[in-house]
Amino acid sequence: MPCGLCARIQIKLAGAIVTKVTQTVPMAKSEKPKMKTIAVYSLKGGVGKSTFAVNLAWASATLSARRTLLWDLDPQAAATFLIAPAAKARDAARAVFSRNVDPVELCCPTGIANLDLLAADPSLHGLERLLFELGKKKRLARLLESLEKRYERVILDCPPGLTETAEQVLNAADILVVPVIPSPLARKSLDDLVETLIRRGGKHPPILPVFSMVDRRRKLHAQALETHPDWPHVGYSSLIEQMGTRRLPLGAFGGQSLPAEQFATIWAAIERRIARD
Ligand SMILES: Nc1ncnc2c1ncn2[C@@H]1O[C@H](COP(=O)(O)OP(=O)(O)OP(=O)(O)O)[C@@H](O)[C@H]1O
Ligand SMILES: [Mg+2]
Numbered sequence: 433m434p435c436g437l438c439a440r441i442q443i444k445l446a447g448a449i450v451t452k453v454t455q456t457v458p459m460a461k462s463e464k465p466k467m468k469t470i471a472v473y474s475l476k477g478g479v480g481k482s483t484f485a486v487n488l489a490w491a492s493a494t495l496s497a498r499r500t501l502l503w504d505l506d507p508q509a510a511a512t513f514l515i516a517p518a519a520k521a522r523d524a525a526r527a528v529f530s531r532n533v534d535p536v537e538l539c540c541p542t543g544i545a546n547l548d549l550l551a552a553d554p555s556l557h558g559l560e561r562l563l564f565e566l567g568k569k570k571r572l573a574r575l576l577e578s579l580e581k582r583y584e585r586v587i588l589d590c591p592p593g594l595t596e597t598a599e600q601v602l603n604a605a606d607i608l609v610v611p612v613i614p615s616p617l618a619r620k621s622l623d624d625l626v627e628t629l630i631r632r633g634g635k636h637p638p639i640l641p642v643f644s645m646v647d648r649r650r651k652l653h654a655q656a657l658e659t660h661p662d663w664p665h666v667g668y669s670s671l672i673e674q675m676g677t678r679r680l681p682l683g684a685f686g687g688q689s690l691p692a693e694q695f696a697t698i699w700a701a702i703e704r705r706i707a708r709d
Contacts, residue, residue, distance in 0.1 A: 466580070467576070467579065467580045467583055467584055467585065467586065468584070468585055468586070468606045468607075468706045469576055469585075469586045469587075469588060469604055469605045469606050469607075470488065470492075470585065470586070470587050470588070470605065470606065470607050470609060470702055470706070471587075471588040471590055471601045471604075471605035471607070471608050471609065471637070472484045472485040472488065472587065472588065472589055472590060472608075472609045472610075472611065473588075473590040473598065473601060473605075473608045473609070473610060474590075474592055474610050474611055474612075474621075474625070475592060475593055475594060475621070475624060475625055475628065476592055476621060477592040477593075478592075479592075479611045479612065479613055479644055479645075480611040480613075480644035480645055480666070481589060481590065481592070481611055482506070482508075482510035482511045482514065482589050483514075483644075483672060483675065484609060484611050484642065484644065484666075484695075484698075485502060485504075485511050485587050485588070485589035486502065486511050486514045486515050486589075486675070486681050487681050487682050487683065487692075487695040488587055488609070488695065488698070488699055488702065489501075489502035489515075489547055489585075489587040489681070490544065490547065490681035490682070490683045490684065490695075491683065491695055491696055491698075491699035492546075492547075492585040492587065492699065493544055493545065493546035493547035494544065494545070494546070494547075494683055495683075495696055495699060496585075496699070496703060497546060498546060498584040498585045499546055499582065499583045499584045499585070500546055500547050500548070500583060500584065500585045500586070500587065501539055501547075501548045501549070501550060501579060501582075501583045501585070501586045501587070502515065502542075502547065502548070502549050502550070502586075502587050502589065503549075503550040503586055503587070503588050503589070504525075504549070504550065504551055504552035504589045505552065505556070505559075505588055505589060505590050505591065505597055505601070506552055506556070506589055506590060506591040507552060507553075507554065507556035507557045507559070507591065508552070508591070509551070509552035509553065509556075510589070511549075511552070511589040512549065512551040512552045512553075513676075513679065514675055514676065514679055514680075514681070515542050515544075515547075515549055515679070515680070515681065516540070516542055516549050516551060516679075517679045522538075522551075522553055523553055523554065523555040524538055524553065524555065525538070525550070525551065525552050525553045525555050525556045525559075526555040526556050526558055526559050526562060527555065528550075528575060529559060529562055529563060529566070529571055529572075529575070530562060530566070534578065535550060535575050535578060535579060536578065536579065536582060538550050538551070539579075539582070544681070544684065548583070552589075559596070559597060560595055560596045560597060563596035563597065563599075563600060564596050569599060569600070569603055570600075570603050570604070571600060572597075572600035572601065572603070572604040573600070573603050573604035576604055588601055588604075588605065594628055594632070599632075602629070602632070602634075602636050602637065603634075605637045606637055606706050606709060607637050607638055607639075607640055607702060607705060607706055608636070608637050608638070608639045608640065609640050609642055609698075609702065610622065610625060610639055610640065610641050610642065611642050611643075611644035612641050612642065612643055612644060612663070613643075613644055613645050614643050614645075614646055614652065614653040614655075614656030614657060614665075615652055615653075615656060616652065616655070616656070619659065619660070622639075622641050625639070626639070638705065640664075640701070640702065640705060641660070641663045642663060642664050642665065642666070642698055643656065643657065643660070643663050643664070643665035643666070644665075644666055645666070645667075645668045646665045646666065646667045646668060647667070647668045648667070664694070664697060664698045664701055665694065666691055666694040666695060666698070667690060667691055667694065669689070669690070669691040671686045671689050671691060671692075672691055674686075682695065683695070683696075
């Protein structure tokens, strides 16, 4: 197939067809696979983004044996808390964006093979203003380019909402994983996101909705799953809650459990989806 041939990919999502035009560039046999960036993102807070980010990063590093970076972009630093008990706040996370610091210098091993962390710290509270003042819509995309030699997969844990940080993520990620808590409003929350992205204009990465904190005993959850049988899901689980006290990804202490299998299934779906681009 010649270089630069255009391919049209249609993503059916929440009733809307999102059409993306991509450049398909065949990879030479000797070429290394390109680094891919997976953002865990939602307009809503508390839906399980950090939980997904940590467990997908673990799956990438451990199940796929890929050199993986978990980049915590949220000043709340939940992903950092969950995976790096020894991390000390260095007030440097924002400096990466103002070009003072090479992101590679801030990437630290986590104790899990193949998995590094670029930790959040309180300096990220000023990130929104900094990004607004810089006015550079692709700052994060440029920073990610500097990580390409080192990592095959970067997982971004994003703060909720359509913030300046989210703008950067939408310009940089290869796929958006969007956790949704099942309810009759689940579809609406996805529709809201698609609406928001359409209103924002420009391109956006493909969206993979995933149900989070599913309790099949609840009628509304069961109905939501029936309505969207193609959305992968992770159940509500006390083992997942234990991540906060153990400060480990689920796979590190409950690898044989059902929710660990569910995260692994979702990771496999993500790998399949990004392999198509
Ligand atoms: N599948 C699950 N089962 C049980 N508890 C869960 C599950 N997923 C997430 N939680 C819990 O729900 C809470 C919120 O999860 P999490 O912090 O991942 O959400 P978030 O979307 O990142 O929140 P924020 O928008 O504040 O960043 C946490 O206490 C987490 O342990
Ligand atoms: Mg979070």
